[in-house]
Structure formats: C-alpha cells, structure tokens
Amino acid sequence: MDSEKTADELFYVSVSTCAQPIAVASEVSLQDYKQDLPLQVYIVNDPSELSNLAESESPVPRSTILSDFGLAVGNISAYSDVYVAVYAPNIDDTKWYGSWSAVISISQKSSTVSYIEAPFMLSDTDSKSAVFTVQDKAAIDSNTTSYVYTYDDPSLDSLQKSYCALSTSTNAVSTALDQFVQVQNTTYFEISDLDPSATYTIYTVTSMNNTKTISTGVQFTTKSNSNCELIYGLDFCSEVAYSVPANTSLFNRTQLGRWYDNQAKSVYQNFIYSLQMIPCNVNEDSRYTILRTCDDCSSSYKQWLCATTIPRCGDEGPNSMYLKERVPSTSRNTAIDEILSPGNYSELLPCSDMCFRIMRDCHSNLGFSCPESGRGLEDSYGVFSTNPENYTCNFLGSRSSYYISSVSEVSVNKFLVLSSLMTSFLLF
Structure with a gap:
C-alpha cells in the first residue's frame, strides 16, 4: 500500500477457517467432537506489535478478534500497511488430529463475508425432497447457492459460518437456487434427490457486491413413507x-x-x-x-x-x-x-x-x-x-x-x- 498517504482509510478483514483438527472420537465426548476451535486473529499497523506474540502471555495488539464457528470479522483504520496474524489454539495431540487452514480477505469497500439468520424456513418434506418458504426476498435470489449435508456429519458443525469450509467440503451437496416458484406473495424453492428418513442441514450463500452472505443452518428430516x-x-x-x-x-x-x-x-x-x-x-x-x-x-x-x-x-x-x-x-x-x-x-x-x-x-x-x-x-x-x-x-x-x-x-x-x-x- 502507498505509505505516503496521511488520511486514515478503513480496511475490512475477514478470516474464514477452511479446515481444523478433528477430534479422535474415542477420546472425547460428542459435544467436544463438534467443538469449535477458534483462531485468534490480530490486525495491526505496526509489525512490532506482533513481536514475540506467540510467547506473550497477554498480547494486546490494536485489534484482536476470535473466530466464531469458522469466521472472524474485524476492521482497522490505517494510512500505511496493514498486518494480519492468525494463531491457532494449543490442543492435545492425543485427542485431535489434522491441521488448520484458513483464507484471509481484506477489502476497503465492505466485509467480504457476513452471516445472517436463515432468510427461509422449512415448509415440509416427502421421502426424497424438501420445500422451503423464502421469508426475506432481498436476502435470497438467483445468486444464492445452497449447501446441504447430512446432520450426522460433524465436519461442518464447528465451521458453519465459514464460506471456505462450506464450499470446499466434499460431504456437502451444493445446488444453485435458480428455480423459484412464486405463488401470489409467497416464494418457494426446493431441494431434491435426497434419501428417505435422512436428517440434513441446509445453508445458503448469496453472492452480491463482492460479499458472501452465509445463512444459519436449517435442519430437516425427509419422510419415510413414499405414499x-x-x-x-x-x-x-x-x-x-x-x-x-x-x-x-x-x-x-x-x-x-x-x-x-x-x-x-x-x-x-x-x-x-x-x-x-x-x-x-x-x-x-x-x-x-x-x-x-x-x-x-x-x-x-x-x-x-x-x-x-x-x-x-x-x-x-x-x-x-x-x-x-x-x-x-x-x-x-x-x-x-x-x-x-x-x-x-x-x-x-x-x-x-x-x-x-x-x-x-x-x-x-x-x-x-x-x-x-x-x-x-x-x-x-x-x-x-x-x-x-x-x-x-x-x-x-x-x-x-x-x-x-x-x-x-x-x-x-x-x-x-x-x-x-x-x-x-x-x-x-
């Protein structure tokens, strides 16, 4: 960045966790198995604030945030370079295996990732599909993609706010929501090709103006009766x-x-x-x-x-x-x-x-x-x-x-x- 500028500019920083260590099921409880392992994110202007950060007991950089279910969002005013550091928590290697990976995004317009309550609700299911009612038409449209995964799959539970985790998971089925049905003042969309008597969680991601808006998950179960x-x-x-x-x-x-x-x-x-x-x-x-x-x-x-x-x-x-x-x-x-x-x-x-x-x-x-x-x-x-x-x-x-x-x-x-x-x- 141009270091000659003297006026502060606002920078938006987001860190999305793509993957994190997975618990050894035999060593931890089910609750721990789906536990969020938050990353600590530091956003500073002066790299000296990050000196010996890993060894410091109480580092207090200018901006410090913790990731929440895979997403950390913050901002900083700066007229010079911006530095971002990400640190993972200490874990017991006998109870967890794997490593972290994350994506850092910086923008001067707005945060590149946001998280909202689901702008839709389940209407009902049959043995192979589910239909949802759109509650906020401004938050879900043809630019929206759904991510559906089986409820007993823990890989996304602790990273449910992360677009990186949702979009790269091999266990999620993504579907572009371009088939909406409008009935008077109500809009519906459908997810099909599901298994009977199966429980799923659906998330949506809407892309607009360089921002990915992720919804909370909505759980649903398909019916067993094909009649x-x-x-x-x-x-x-x-x-x-x-x-x-x-x-x-x-x-x-x-x-x-x-x-x-x-x-x-x-x-x-x-x-x-x-x-x-x-x-x-x-x-x-x-x-x-x-x-x-x-x-x-x-x-x-x-x-x-x-x-x-x-x-x-x-x-x-x-x-x-x-x-x-x-x-x-x-x-x-x-x-x-x-x-x-x-x-x-x-x-x-x-x-x-x-x-x-x-x-x-x-x-x-x-x-x-x-x-x-x-x-x-x-x-x-x-x-x-x-x-x-x-x-x-x-x-x-x-x-x-x-x-x-x-x-x-x-x-x-x-x-x-x-x-x-x-x-x-x-x-x-």
Whole structure:
C-alpha cells in the first residue's frame, strides 16, 4: 500500500477457517467432537506489535478478534500497511488430529463475508425432497447457492459460518437456487434427490457486491413413507405447501396438485352459491353482524376447505402423538380412497381453530357446526401449539400469520344457532 498517504482509510478483514483438527472420537465426548476451535486473529499497523506474540502471555495488539464457528470479522483504520496474524489454539495431540487452514480477505469497500439468520424456513418434506418458504426476498435470489449435508456429519458443525469450509467440503451437496416458484406473495424453492428418513442441514450463500452472505443452518428430516408427495404452487389452495397422500403410478406431482386443487375448487363454488343468499355485504343495518362480512366468511371457509380436502401427511418422530393413521378406506376425503388409493399413511389433523372460525365468521343460516370436545372433535382436529418446534395440527400459511382464534374462549354450544330453514352439517 502507498505509505505516503496521511488520511486514515478503513480496511475490512475477514478470516474464514477452511479446515481444523478433528477430534479422535474415542477420546472425547460428542459435544467436544463438534467443538469449535477458534483462531485468534490480530490486525495491526505496526509489525512490532506482533513481536514475540506467540510467547506473550497477554498480547494486546490494536485489534484482536476470535473466530466464531469458522469466521472472524474485524476492521482497522490505517494510512500505511496493514498486518494480519492468525494463531491457532494449543490442543492435545492425543485427542485431535489434522491441521488448520484458513483464507484471509481484506477489502476497503465492505466485509467480504457476513452471516445472517436463515432468510427461509422449512415448509415440509416427502421421502426424497424438501420445500422451503423464502421469508426475506432481498436476502435470497438467483445468486444464492445452497449447501446441504447430512446432520450426522460433524465436519461442518464447528465451521458453519465459514464460506471456505462450506464450499470446499466434499460431504456437502451444493445446488444453485435458480428455480423459484412464486405463488401470489409467497416464494418457494426446493431441494431434491435426497434419501428417505435422512436428517440434513441446509445453508445458503448469496453472492452480491463482492460479499458472501452465509445463512444459519436449517435442519430437516425427509419422510419415510413414499405414499406421500410434496405439492405446492396450486392455483386455488395457494397456501398449501406440504406432503399429501399420493399414488405416483397414477399421477405425477403436477397432476396430483391439480387434482387436489380441483377437488377443493368445485366444492368452494357450491359454497359461493349458498353465500350469495346471505345478507353479509349489505349496509350495517341489514347485515347479520357488523363485525363480519361475506369476505370474512369465504376466507375462513376456504382455509378450512383446503386443509381438510387436501390432508397433510405426517411421519414418525417427536410429533407422532398428533398423527392419525389412515389405512385404506379411512381417509378424511373419500375421493382419496376411491381414486388415488395411496395405501397407508399418517395424517397431521387440521387445526380446530379453522373450524371455529367458520362458525364465528359465517351466518348461522349456512348451518355450519363443529364437533364438540369428547364427541368427535379430537378425532377430526388437532389443537394449535404456539411452540415453534411443535407441529400439533395442520394450518395454512406461515406460523407467524396463523393465530389462535378467540372463539375457543366461548362455549361451542353458543355458536350452534342453526336455521330452521336449512339442514345443519358438521365440519369433520
């Protein structure tokens, strides 16, 4: 660098660990096996600050940072040369083998590496693929590459913030994310060619303006049952993005999604004919309630209809207690048994709130009624959990946009006001 400059300039320094020693499994615990071994990075203007650094007990150079899961990022103002030194921690050679390697990057524009929370979330899996919902469209695009590796592979666990480790690992499968599916305001992407009953972690790296932005990892497990298949990108039930009962010898994925979508669409049209007879989009004095309109009723009915007409497959795991086993001729939707014949599968029951919302939002003349607790409710519906790790029932859209209806605070019997002019029916 030109040593004649007198004005300080800001330099961004990043150090990415490409590899580090691996623990001898028989000598350490599983937690140590995946332990981060942080590098110590020193950024200085004066090389004398680095003199005898290795022997010093408490070196205090101008800028000292520790790598965190394979990434150290710092900056320094300088008008002359910049010096970077990297030191590895002392380790017990009887418990660890291998060596460190790292890449040092220096830029005057911005840091060449950054780390963010994953701008996407898992929607669902089937036995060979996974679909994800993009939450931050500004952070993931056609310049994004995904890195997927098996969860029981420890090689990247301790270096998960390092682009060098992600991009050079022989155990990771990289895929360019250039196939996005846009459904109204939601964007999806898919990872395919996976193994059944396997647990993976996916990271994304987005390249923009000479900066690599790495996401936190998202863990997911593929399903064991090949009788279920992922569908998403539907025209009518656009919020459906999950695994459904399938028969691959009868329909491919596109045909399967269209078949389910048409089932729901035809039922919805009949509902609209009935809704047109209800005074819900007139002036407030003539409406059945000033709190709800026909749009509220039709929206709630559509959510319920899509979730019940298109059942969601579950799989063995922590949430198995919330699944209902479906053997032939026991599907919620009889057309599934009569036409698809998917074989055995497990269903994650729809959330009961969707049923209660129809009763709250629609005129009683439509005759909607939900089964009561202890009298069929638990056999047809699950109860929504606010725990983000606990999927106790099926709902449409994102968890953050789905809230528990206050209707649950009111006795169900208060809603069973049925018209004497119409036949009521239970929403199973």
